Amino acid sequence: MTKETNTYSASGEVGSRRQRRTRWERTWLDLKKAPPTAIFGMIVITFYAFVSIFAPLLAPFGEADSQFSAYLGFGDTHILGTDQIGRDILSRLIYGARNTIGIALVTTLVSFAIGMSLGLIAAINRSYIDQLLSRGVDVLMAIPSLIFALMLLSIFGSSTISLICIMAVLDSTRVFRLTRAVSMNVVVMDYVEAATLRGEKIGWIMRREILPNILPPLVAEFGLRFCFVFLAIAALSFLGVGIQPPTADWGTMVRETANLIQFAKYDLMRAMVPLIPAACIALLTVSVNFVVDWFLHKTSGIRDEH
Amino acid sequence: MHPIVITVIQRILLGFVALFFVSLIIFSAIEFLPGDFGQAILGQRATPETVAAFRRELGLDQPAYVRYLDWAGGIIRGDFGQSFSGRNSSGMDRSRTVMDLLDQRLKNTLFLATITAVVAVPLSLFLGITAALYRNSLYDRVVNATTLTTISTPEFFVAYILILFFSSLWGIFPSLANVDPRDTLDVRFYKTILPALTLTLVIVAHMMRMTRAAIINLLASPYIEQARLKGISSSQVILRHALPNAWAPIATVIAFNLAYLVGVVVVEVVFVYPGVGQLMVDAVRTRDIPVVQACAVIFAGTYIILNLIADIIGIVTNPRLLHPR
Numbered sequence: 001m002t003k004e005t006n007t008y009s010a011s012g013e014v015g016s017r018r019q020r021r022t023r024w025e026r027t028w029l030d031l032k033k034a035p036p037t038a039i040f041g042m043i044v045i046t047f048y049a050f051v052s053i054f055a056p057l058l059a060p061f062g063e064a065d066s067q068f069s070a071y072l073g074f075g076d077t078h079i080l081g082t083d084q085i086g087r088d089i090l091s092r093l094i095y096g097a098r099n100t101i102g103i104a105l106v107t108t109l110v111s112f113a114i115g116m117s118l119g120l121i122a123a124i125n126r127s128y129i130d131q132l133l134s135r136g137v138d139v140l141m142a143i144p145s146l147i148f149a150l151m152l153l154s155i156f157g158s159s160t161i162s163l164i165c166i167m168a169v170l171d172s173t174r175v176f177r178l179t180r181a182v183s184m185n186v187v188v189m190d191y192v193e194a195a196t197l198r199g200e201k202i203g204w205i206m207r208r209e210i211l212p213n214i215l216p217p218l219v220a221e222f223g224l225r226f227c228f229v230f231l232a233i234a235a236l237s238f239l240g241v242g243i244q245p246p247t248a249d250w251g252t253m254v255r256e257t258a259n260l261i262q263f264a265k266y267d268l269m270r271a272m273v274p275l276i277p278a279a280c281i282a283l284l285t286v287s288v289n290f291v292v293d294w295f296l297h298k299t300s301g302i303r304d305e306h
Numbered sequence: 307m308h309p310i311v312i313t314v315i316q317r318i319l320l321g322f323v324a325l326f327f328v329s330l331i332i333f334s335a336i337e338f339l340p341g342d343f344g345q346a347i348l349g350q351r352a353t354p355e356t357v358a359a360f361r362r363e364l365g366l367d368q369p370a371y372v373r374y375l376d377w378a379g380g381i382i383r384g385d386f387g388q389s390f391s392g393r394n395s396s397g398m399d400r401s402r403t404v405m406d407l408l409d410q411r412l413k414n415t416l417f418l419a420t421i422t423a424v425v426a427v428p429l430s431l432f433l434g435i436t437a438a439l440y441r442n443s444l445y446d447r448v449v450n451a452t453t454l455t456t457i458s459t460p461e462f463f464v465a466y467i468l469i470l471f472f473s474s475l476w477g478i479f480p481s482l483a484n485v486d487p488r489d490t491l492d493v494r495f496y497k498t499i500l501p502a503l504t505l506t507l508v509i510v511a512h513m514m515r516m517t518r519a520a521i522i523n524l525l526a527s528p529y530i531e532q533a534r535l536k537g538i539s540s541s542q543v544i545l546r547h548a549l550p551n552a553w554a555p556i557a558t559v560i561a562f563n564l565a566y567l568v569g570v571v572v573v574e575v576v577f578v579y580p581g582v583g584q585l586m587v588d589a590v591r592t593r594d595i596p597v598v599q600a601c602a603v604i605f606a607g608t609y610i611i612l613n614l615i616a617d618i619i620g621i622v623t624n625p626r627l628l629h630p631r
Contacts, residue, residue: 139327142613143606144569147586154590154598155338231460235572238462239587254462258576261466262481264474271470278463285458 034294041290048097048284055098059091064246074269081273083257092248093277100237100249101284103164104230110168111229112222115175120206122176123183134180137173145170146232150241158241167229178221182214216299223292227285234281250277313621321614325607329381332602333374336364336595363388386600391592404600407585410487412604415574415581417485418498419567422505427560430510434517434556439544441522450518453511465504465576472500483577501577505570509563516559520552554620561616569605 021029034042051058060077065087074081080089122130140148149166156162186192187210195209236242237251245252257274264271348356361367380387386404437446456464473481483497524530525548533547534540571583578584582601589597 139324139331142324142328142610143331143602144565144609146571147569147602147605150571150586150590151332151335151598151602154593154595155335157593227458231458234460235462238460238572239575239590241587241590251460254466258466261470261474264470268475271474275463275466275470278460278466282455282459282463286455289454289458 030298037290038294041287041294044283044287045291048101051094052098052101055094059088059094061088061091063092063095063248065091080276081270083253089253089257089273089276092253093250093280095248096250096253096277097280099243099247100230100234100251100281103160103243103249104226104233107164107167107171107229107233108222108226110164111171111225112175112218114168115172116179116218117206118172119176119179120183120210121202123180123187124202124205124210126187130180133176137176140170140173141177146235149232149236150239153236153241158244160243160247163233163236163242167232171225171229175218175221175225179214179218182217183210186210186213216295220292220296220299223288223295227288231281231285250281253277310621314618317614317617317621321610324610328606328610329378329603330374332599332606333377334370335599335602337370381603386603387596389597390594391597404596407597408582408600408604411580411582411585414485414579415568415570415583417494418501418505418570418574418579418581419564421495421498422502422509422567423564425502426506426510426513426563429506430513431517431556433510433514435521435544435549437514437518438521438525438548439541449514453515456507456511457515461504461508461572462576464507465501465573468500468504469576481577483579485580498579501573501579504573504576505567508573509566513556513559513563517552517556520555521548524548524551550623550625553623554616557616557619557623558613561612565605565609565612568608 031039031042060079067086078088078090080093083089083092118133122133148170152166152170153162156166192205192209195205200209233242234249234251237249238255240252240255242251243249254274254277260273261271261275348360352360366373377387384405386408389401389404389407391401433449437449440446469481472479479500480497481500483501485494485497489497521544525544530543530547533543538546569583570581571587573579574581574583575587582604586598586601586605588594589601
C-alpha cells in the first residue's frame with residue numbers, strides 16, 4: 001500500500017527541471033503534426049533528391065548511350081523502352097532528374113544570392129541606390145519573363161551557362177522585390193538602429209540583425225521560385241532552346257518522344273512515354289507547393305479562414 | 307480636377323515611360339551580338355563586300371541613338387524591318403519584311419486568345435466567387451485541389467493528355483491546329499478547340515484562385531462583419547460589399563492572364579498553331595534577331611498596356627477614391 005502516487009511536492013516539481021527539447025526533437029514534433037499533403041510532398045522530394053544524387057548507380061545504361069535499336073517497346077532490358085535514336089528511356093529519366101533539378105536549383109540559388117543582397121542593400125540604404133535598383137527592377141519586370149528569356153537566349157545562344165545566368169537574373173527581380181518589402185519592416189526597428197549607432201558594418205547588419213527576422217517568408221519564396229524556374233527551364237528545353245542534347249532532361253525528352261502519342265490506339269502504354277517525364281515535372285512542383293503551403297501556415301499563421 | 311482623373315493621367319504617363327524603357331532594352335539586344343554576326347548570317351562564303359553591305363543596310367555605321375529613333379519610328383508606322391533569314395552569301399536578298407511574317411500569325415494568335423478569354427474569364431470569376439461563398443465546403447475543396455494541380459503542371463503536360471484522349475484515342479478533335487487563312491469560321495473553331503481548351507484549363511486555375519483569395523482576404527475586414535451583423539444574406543455580402551473592393555486585384559490577375567494568352571508560346575508549339583509565339587521560337591532557334599525583337603515588342607507592349615488598363619480599373623472602381631472625404 002504505497003501512496004506515493006498521490007503525494008505532491010511543490011519543491012519536487014520545481015526540482016525536476018524539465019529537459020528543454022532539442023532542436024531535433026522540436027522538428028520531429030512539427031513533422032508529426034504535418035498534414036498528409038505535406039508529408040506526401042516531403043516523401044516525394046526526398047525520393048527525387050535520392051535519385052538525382054545516386055543517378056549513375058541507379059541508371060541501368062548511360063545517359064547518351066545510343067547503341068540499341070530505336071523505338072524498342074517495354075521489356076526486360078529496357079523497362080520503358082528506347083527513344084528515337086536508341087537510348088534507354090529509364091536511364092535518361094534518371095539522369096534527367098539530376099540535370100533538370102540540379103540546373104533549376106543552381107539557378108534559384110544564384111537568383112537568391114543576387115536578389116537578396118541587392119534587396120537588403122536597397123532596404124538599408126534607402127537613398128538613390130534604392131531608387132535606381134527599384135526602378136530598374138520595375139522595367140525588367142515589365143517584360144514577361146519567358147519572352148525575355150527567349151530574347152536573351154537568341155542573343156547569347158543556348159548553353160547551360162547562359163541559361164542559368166539568364167534565368168537567375170530575370171528571377172532575381174522578384175526575389176529583390178520580396179526581400180526589400182519584408183526587410184523594410186525590420187529596418188525601422190530599434191535594434192537595427194542600435195546596431196547602426198554601435199558602428200556595425202552594413203554586412204553585419206544584413207546578416208545578423210535583419211536576415212534572421214525575414215527568413216521564413218524567404219524560405220517559402222525559395223520553394224515557389226524553384227517551382228517557377230523549374231517549370232520555365234522545362235518549357236524552354238521543350239521548345240528546344242534550353243538544355244541542349246545530349247544532356248538528358250525532362251523537357252527535351254517530352255519533345256523528342258512526343259510523336260509516340262499518335263499511336264495510342266495501337267499501343268496505349270507506349271503512347272504514355274512522353275507523358276512520363278512531364279508527369280515527373282508535375283509531381284515535383286505539386287509536392288514543393290504542398291510543403292511550402294504547410295510551411296507558410298506554420299510560420300506566419302496565415303489562415304485561409306478568417 | 308477630380309482626384310481620380312489626376313491619378314489615371316499619372317498612371318498613363320507612367321505606362322508610356324515603361325514602354326519607352328522596355329523598347330530601349332529590346333532595341334539594345336542587337337548591340338550585344340558578337341561582332342562577326344554578319345558573317346554568321348550570310349554564311350562562311352560571304353565576301354567582305356557583302357558583309358559590309360549587310361552591315362550598312364542595318365545601319366551599323368551610324369550611332370546607336372539614330373538607329374533607335376529609326377527603329378522606334380518604324381514600329382509606330384507598323385514597320386519592323388527586314389528578317390535576317392533568306393539572305394545568302396552571294397549578296398542575294400530574298401528576305402521578307404518582318405511585318406509580312408507577322409501579319410497572319412498575329413491574327414491567328416488574337417483569334418485563339420479571344421475565344422479562350424471569352425470562355426475563361428467569366429468561368430473563373432464564377433468559380434472563384436462561388437468557392438469563396440461556400441468556403442471549406444466539399445465543392446470548394448474539390449475546385450481548390452484541381453486548380454492547384456493544374457497550376458503546378460507544365461502546360462505541355464495538360465496539352466498532351468488532352469491530345470492523348472481527345473485526338474489519339476477517341477479521335478474527336480484534331481491534334482494539329484494548323485489553321486489556314488482560307489478556312490471557314492467553323493473549321494477554324496473546330497481546329498482551335500484543343501489549344502483553346504488547354505489554355506482555358508491553365509488560366510482558369512490561376513484566375514479562380516486569385517479571385518477566391520482576394521474575396522476571402524476582404525471577408526476578414528470589419529466592414530464585412532458589420533454587413534453580416536445587419537443580417538443580409540452572404541451572397542449579398544459578397545456581391546454588394548466585398549466585390550467592389552476586390553475588383554482591383556481581380557483586374558490585375560485577369561490582365562496578367564490575358565497578356566499570357568497573347569504571349570502563349572508552349573501551347574502554340576505543341577499544337578503547331580501558326581501564331582506569333584511559334585514564330586518567335588523559330589526565330590530564336592535561327593537567331594533571327596529582327597523577328598525576335600518584333601515579337602518581344604508585341605508581347606511586352608500587350609503586357610504593359612493590359613496592366614495599365616487593369617490599374618485604371620482598380621483606380622476607377624476603388625470606393626475610397628470614388629467618394630473622397
